[in-house]
Amino acid sequence: xxxxLIELTDLGFAWPxxxxxxxxxxxxxxxxxxxxxxxxxxxxxxxLLGLLGGVQKPDRGSIRLLGQDLSELKLxxxxxxxxxxxxxxxxxxxxxxxxxxxxxxxxxxxxxRSRAQRAAERHGSIDQAAASLLAHLGLKDPALLARRAxxxxxxxxxxxxxxRALIGQPELVIADxxxxxxxxxxxxxxxxxxxxxxxxxxxxxxxxSHDQSLAPLFDRQLSLAELNRAAQPGNxxxx
Amino acid sequence: MYxxxxxxxxxxxxxxxxxxxxxAIALSVCLLLAVERVRTEARASFASTISGTDLIVxxxxxxxxxxxxxxxxxxxxxxxxRWESFEHYASDKRVKWAIPIxxxxxxxxxRVMGTDARYFEHYQYGRKQNLQLAEGRAFASDPFExxxxxxxxxxxxxxxxxxxxxxxxxxxxxxxxxDDKPFTVVGVLQRTGTPVDRTxxxxxxxxxxxxxDWHNGxxxxxAGRISAEQARNMDLKPAAITAFMxxxxxxxxxxxxxxxxxxxxxxxxxxxxPGVALQELWSLMGTAEQALFVVSLFVxxxxxxxxxxxxxxxxxxxxREMAILRSVGARPWHIAGxxxxxxxxxxxxxxxxxxxxxxxGIALAQGYVQxxxxxxxxxxxxxxxxxxxxxxxxxxxxxxxxxPAWRAYRQSLADGLSIHL
Numbered sequence: 001x002x003x004x005l006i007e008l009t010d011l012g013f014a015w016p017x018x019x020x021x022x023x024x025x026x027x028x029x030x031x032x033x034x035x036x037x038x039x040x041x042x043x044x045x046x047x048l049l050g051l052l053g054g055v056q057k058p059d060r061g062s063i064r065l066l067g068q069d070l071s072e073l074k075l076x077x078x079x080x081x082x083x084x085x086x087x088x089x090x091x092x093x094x095x096x097x098x099x100x101x102x103x104x105x106x107x108x109x110x111x112x113r114s115r116a117q118r119a120a121e122r123h124g125s126i127d128q129a130a131a132s133l134l135a136h137l138g139l140k141d142p143a144l145l146a147r148r149a150x151x152x153x154x155x156x157x158x159x160x161x162x163x164r165a166l167i168g169q170p171e172l173v174i175a176d177x178x179x180x181x182x183x184x185x186x187x188x189x190x191x192x193x194x195x196x197x198x199x200x201x202x203x204x205x206x207x208x209s210h211d212q213s214l215a216p217l218f219d220r221q222l223s224l225a226e227l228n229r230a231a232q233p234g235n236x237x238x239x
Numbered sequence: 240m241y242x243x244x245x246x247x248x249x250x251x252x253x254x255x256x257x258x259x260x261x262x263a264i265a266l267s268v269c270l271l272l273a274v275e276r277v278r279t280e281a282r283a284s285f286a287s288t289i290s291g292t293d294l295i296v297x298x299x300x301x302x303x304x305x306x307x308x309x310x311x312x313x314x315x316x317x318x319x320x321r322w323e324s325f326e327h328y329a330s331d332k333r334v335k336w337a338i339p340i341x342x343x344x345x346x347x348x349x350r351v352m353g354t355d356a357r358y359f360e361h362y363q364y365g366r367k368q369n370l371q372l373a374e375g376r377a378f379a380s381d382p383f384e385x386x387x388x389x390x391x392x393x394x395x396x397x398x399x400x401x402x403x404x405x406x407x408x409x410x411x412x413x414x415x416x417x418d419d420k421p422f423t424v425v426g427v428l429q430r431t432g433t434p435v436d437r438t439x440x441x442x443x444x445x446x447x448x449x450x451x452d453w454h455n456g457x458x459x460x461x462a463g464r465i466s467a468e469q470a471r472n473m474d475l476k477p478a479a480i481t482a483f484m485x486x487x488x489x490x491x492x493x494x495x496x497x498x499x500x501x502x503x504x505x506x507x508x509x510x511x512x513p514g515v516a517l518q519e520l521w522s523l524m525g526t527a528e529q530a531l532f533v534v535s536l537f538v539x540x541x542x543x544x545x546x547x548x549x550x551x552x553x554x555x556x557x558x559r560e561m562a563i564l565r566s567v568g569a570r571p572w573h574i575a576g577x578x579x580x581x582x583x584x585x586x587x588x589x590x591x592x593x594x595x596x597x598x599x600g601i602a603l604a605q606g607y608v609q610x611x612x613x614x615x616x617x618x619x620x621x622x623x624x625x626x627x628x629x630x631x632x633x634x635x636x637x638x639x640x641x642x643p644a645w646r647a648y649r650q651s652l653a654d655g656l657s658i659h660l
Binding site for chain 2 (some may be wrong): 083088092093095099110112
């Protein structure tokens, strides 16, 4: 059995002054695995991603990332740990519009020495790493690298965001509805590219979406609503 | 360094607002420095309205009053002094030169001053500069000759050879004119930037001549009148003058001579040191000058508050930017640093542009200001005092930048990675 990348145990979380939002007995993601987590909006999915990123602390239970309990780290250390080991892709508008495509891709390397190092080791330099990732994701035109990020189409922007999440080979890529702004044709193509690159980088993929049609493409699928005891109808009535 | 690159790129993305913000700061900085330069120069120029004169002597009144009428041509003497008193001190061994002054008449609002050739020889202003004739010559033996100050000639369009009539008294519109004895313009002085420019200079003889047939402040009528031609042939030695200026051989004697004059038994006199009286006068006007400085400080503050507002307003729409930065590993202090750098960059751009505006303004206006106000605004590198002011502005910008920085810090802690649409 492979090593656990994410291991949630008996996780509980509530925003101050509100009813419990998350109550997850267990969740596990293995290294190199791709997991589809189905979560409609309002199911606590954004909060769960915040907890996995170490931005919030759980009220109860533990989150282990690569064997490290996030609660044991101080705020700054959690921030560093997050960028060293996790790449993020959001729904849309992932990029800083005023930077070039290349600079957007290289951003994690500016804030994480270990990712900068890994990118340079694998591709020779950070610039080459960015160019090669973009080329793999179908953005081969070198002139594109220097363009402002907001001059690209939405589909291209999402691929740039994927390249940014993957640069420096983080162990985990978290994608939060990255395809919701794409049309059906490009959606699947995007996910296949993402899979290929995650595999090449050896990264696990945690993919959160409400779009069930994508689920069969993944190694495994889970529903947050079933996983989360706090979201069950009985609890709602009590609250 | 990378933070600075990000801050600048983000600012460039909002270049219109950023430009306006920096421009407002630039204008306020320019205003502050301009006020500061004019203030410094005005003080220096004020102090150099008269120089080289050791004592000014007039009838006993207040020192500021004596300075005002004898040098600035403002207000009136309370009393005249006798010609004998002037001669007594003019011939004193300690005295190098003496200039008599007789005031009381005017021409279209400009004061007329009776004096003699010693005035053109010894009177000094600025950095010990003597009066220079721009054209013509000083008045000579004929009593009805006048030498104009530069502004008088300019404003009233007089040229050499023109005739003009003096009015009795100093009111702008005088009903009593010395129209039987017109004066001829024989010279025009170069601009000095001092009250000399606004003065008509005639000889003491001329001053005596136009009043020779006057009794009790009114001209004689009918047969009692004396024509200009008759007056030319009479003894025009004045009986009284308004004040006189003294230059001494040895400055050390100034105080003892001042005391002596103040104790003069012939009549009550007052001797003042021009420098001291100028100081006194400046301390009166200092309040206005201070007020101007304070106002320009507040303008700078307004500029900086404009910047604060612009940055604070941008925070909300930049939550996405912050969240993206957080997701790629920026710590909350990076976000705070970004905003402080932004404020500093804006303030620095404002200061540099403000200096640019100031120098452009000085280069353009220098000639005009010197000609019209006698102020030489130097096109010099900022003084230590000005650098200090600029440093304070930058410090204030830093302080103000820390407000949005703190808010963004809190915001990015709360928002985390969630992107608000």
